[in-house]
Amino acid sequence: MELRIDRLSKQFGSHIAVDRVSATVTPGVVGLLGANGAGKTTLMRMVCDVLRPTSGQIYYNGTEVGAMGDGYRALLGYLPQDFGCYPDFTAIDFMCYMAALKGFSKREGLARSKDLLEEVGLSSVARRRVKTFSGGMRQRLGIAQAMLNDPSILVLDEPTAGLDPKERVHFRNLIASFAQDKIVILSTHIVSDVEFIANRILVMRSGLFIMEGTPESIVASAAGKVWECHVDARQADAMAARMMVANVRYAEGGRAVVRVVADTAPTPDAVPVEPTLEDLYLNVFQDAVMR
Amino acid sequence: MGTLIRFEIKKIVQNRAGVAACAIALILVMALSLGSVLTAGAWDARSGSYVEGLGAWDAIRRTEQSHAGTLDDARVAEDMATYDEAQARWAQDADHLGSLSAQQMIDQYGIEFWREVDRVRSDAYYLRLKTAMLLDDKGTHAPGLQEGAGNFLSNELSGRYLGFFPYAESERSFWEGKASRIEWPIEYGSALAWDEILSFMAFYAFVTIAACIAVSGVFAGEYQGGTASIALPTLRGKRSLPVAKVVASMLFASAYWWASVAVGSGVFLVALGADGAGLPYQIFDFVNPYPMTVGQVCASLFLLGWVVTLGCVAFTLLLSSRLRSVMPVAVTPLAVTFLGVFAKLIVPLSKVAHLTPMNVLNDSFVALASYALGPVVFDLPSAAALLYALLALVCAPLAVRSFVRYQVA
Numbered sequence A: 001m002e003l004r005i006d007r008l009s010k011q012f013g014s015h016i017a018v019d020r021v022s023a024t025v026t027p028g029v030v031g032l033l034g035a036n037g038a039g040k041t042t043l044m045r046m047v048c049d050v051l052r053p054t055s056g057q058i059y060y061n062g063t064e065v066g067a068m069g070d071g072y073r074a075l076l077g078y079l080p081q082d083f084g085c086y087p088d089f090t091a092i093d094f095m096c097y098m099a100a101l102k103g104f105s106k107r108e109g110l111a112r113s114k115d116l117l118e119e120v121g122l123s124s125v126a127r128r129r130v131k132t133f134s135g136g137m138r139q140r141l142g143i144a145q146a147m148l149n150d151p152s153i154l155v156l157d158e159p160t161a162g163l164d165p166k167e168r169v170h171f172r173n174l175i176a177s178f179a180q181d182k183i184v185i186l187s188t189h190i191v192s193d194v195e196f197i198a199n200r201i202l203v204m205r206s207g208l209f210i211m212e213g214t215p216e217s218i219v220a221s222a223a224g225k226v227w228e229c230h231v232d233a234r235q236a237d238a239m240a241a242r243m244m245v246a247n248v249r250y251a252e253g254g255r256a257v258v259r260v261v262a263d264t265a266p267t268p269d270a271v272p273v274e275p276t277l278e279d280l281y282l283n284v285f286q287d288a289v290m291r
Numbered sequence B: 001m002g003t004l005i006r007f008e009i010k011k012i013v014q015n016r017a018g019v020a021a022c023a024i025a026l027i028l029v030m031a032l033s034l035g036s037v038l039t040a041g042a043w044d045a046r047s048g049s050y051v052e053g054l055g056a057w058d059a060i061r062r063t064e065q066s067h068a069g070t071l072d073d074a075r076v077a078e079d080m081a082t083y084d085e086a087q088a089r090w091a092q093d094a095d096h097l098g099s100l101s102a103q104q105m106i107d108q109y110g111i112e113f114w115r116e117v118d119r120v121r122s123d124a125y126y127l128r129l130k131t132a133m134l135l136d137d138k139g140t141h142a143p144g145l146q147e148g149a150g151n152f153l154s155n156e157l158s159g160r161y162l163g164f165f166p167y168a169e170s171e172r173s174f175w176e177g178k179a180s181r182i183e184w185p186i187e188y189g190s191a192l193a194w195d196e197i198l199s200f201m202a203f204y205a206f207v208t209i210a211a212c213i214a215v216s217g218v219f220a221g222e223y224q225g226g227t228a229s230i231a232l233p234t235l236r237g238k239r240s241l242p243v244a245k246v247v248a249s250m251l252f253a254s255a256y257w258w259a260s261v262a263v264g265s266g267v268f269l270v271a272l273g274a275d276g277a278g279l280p281y282q283i284f285d286f287v288n289p290y291p292m293t294v295g296q297v298c299a300s301l302f303l304l305g306w307v308v309t310l311g312c313v314a315f316t317l318l319l320s321s322r323l324r325s326v327m328p329v330a331v332t333p334l335a336v337t338f339l340g341v342f343a344k345l346i347v348p349l350s351k352v353a354h355l356t357p358m359n360v361l362n363d364s365f366v367a368l369a370s371y372a373l374g375p376v377v378f379d380l381p382s383a384a385a386l387l388y389a390l391l392a393l394v395c396a397p398l399a400v401r402s403f404v405r406y407q408v409a
């Protein structure tokens, strides 16, 4: 099973949101990492066939997905970034409705809906109206509906937005166990979301894939660019304004430990340290972050 | 499909603004009907007193029933003589009589005079009779109602509709053909409830408008609420779903239409009785060319209103599928309806304006408006039925198509 994205582009007026990107996605979790405005949402909408590409194609097992029509949509599970969910429906109604849309019979749909609400921890509020839900609850409901049809291709756009740390961990475990022999594409601008569950990371910037590989190999590309220096607290603030500072840890006696991402040693006494994905992200999106 | 339709109906019913509009229109129809029943007033010719409320209807029914029977030439001549006599007696002292209240007239001239002159002159039956029977302003009578009505029609047809639209030869023979199928002499009698139902027909346009408001969010609501992006990329999202939306809208609008009709006409039928449904439609207007019974006309108007509603709903759905926000969709049918009412006053526009919802209900089976398409001639109700059925058949699939092609961006 593979999903092949072939020179896919989307242009809004004169602005190119996705710029001839190509990738072949196989089962496992693919993390789409990029700052806001990188083009992740636009790309995912095209993958889910709700936005027509300006050019390029998407193939599922060699067949162009437009030609597959319903057959392709049957394989999809999609959690959009900004979605609505019928505020006056109860959670269980909403799930049963989505189940009907996904072709389940009434009984089957109800059973699947209950299971998934249980899975995302919403079964106790299943009969409450969606409009009374918090952002995190809505997000979990969105994840549940995406997984209703046990999709072969699960597309999750910023799935952890609005989730608290405990919910994030639960979500990661849910996805990790789901992703066996399925394609999961997950977008985020939060590094820790993908650091541990993605088998593969695509780094996106200005509509382009600028880096791709396993989390380890991507992290390795930042090797030798991450430094730790011990400086005065006042000096630390000055450094933060001038260079890419990943972290400042204030110590006793007006001292600070500053973690800097830079091609060369920022201070004479700087020592190189093991990079993390976050360091890399900062490095890649330096200009975006500094702005 | 059944499940999807049920959910779509649920969404329509959960849309507060739409349901409020439907409730308001239904209450309006009911209030107008009830108001008309409860606030009636009429002079009781027997006692010479003015009766108000439900009791008035007995007086009205008695007056109508006093004219019941077959209106053959002899009967009509006799009634015209009664009317002419009343006119003549009035003319002797018109200025003074015109300034008197009914009570003063009874006091000064006696109840007999009041009954035979004033009552006759204001009895709807005699007024209708006069319209058909007077051939000129010199007081020449037609030999019978059939001739009178025939004369009236040919006069109309030899002129222009509203003094503006000339009748083509095909239109003239169309109307004359219709009129020739009336079976003379006609039977007269009372059909109070049906008369009231017909007078309030135009207000059912509010029911149509409310139905449109209720379905205005069916597609646009999915765009505006951000639900299109989860509903579309599903197995049935681009095939059954939009069809279910159209079907649900039509079912909702139909149920609402017929419920409103049942409530509105039910008030009259329960309060005033259903008698008179089988009488010829001409009892309300002797010169009307439609060879139908009172019941047939009412039923046809309700069916026509239903078709108009379905057409308007389909048109609303098309707008809903094209626009991203609900408001302009909801406002359009209302605007079209009211613009139509005003446009009718501008004579060159009025034939087209007749075809807007409220005018269709108000003017069908009354107006002598006809639309000639080459040799084929349509009267207002058939032109409207065709137009709105076509609108439904064209707009519904187009709405489905726009939804399927909607771009989430």
Ligand SMILES: Nc1ncnc2c1ncn2[C@@H]1O[C@H](COP(=O)(O)OP(=O)(O)O)[C@@H](O)[C@H]1O
Binding pocket: A012, A015, A016, A017, A034, A035, A036, A037, A038, A039, A040, A041, A042, A043, B409
């Ligand atoms: N409908 C649209 N019209 C115009 N520009 C758009 C539209 N949608 C997205 N964009 C632009 O395309 C770029 C990519 O947006 P998006 O795909 O939402 O990025 P991301 O999801 O990575 O934050 C942004 O610059 C955004 O402003």
Ligand SMILES: [Mg+2]
Binding pocket: A037, A040, A041, A042, A081, A157, A158
């Ligand atoms: Mg996004």
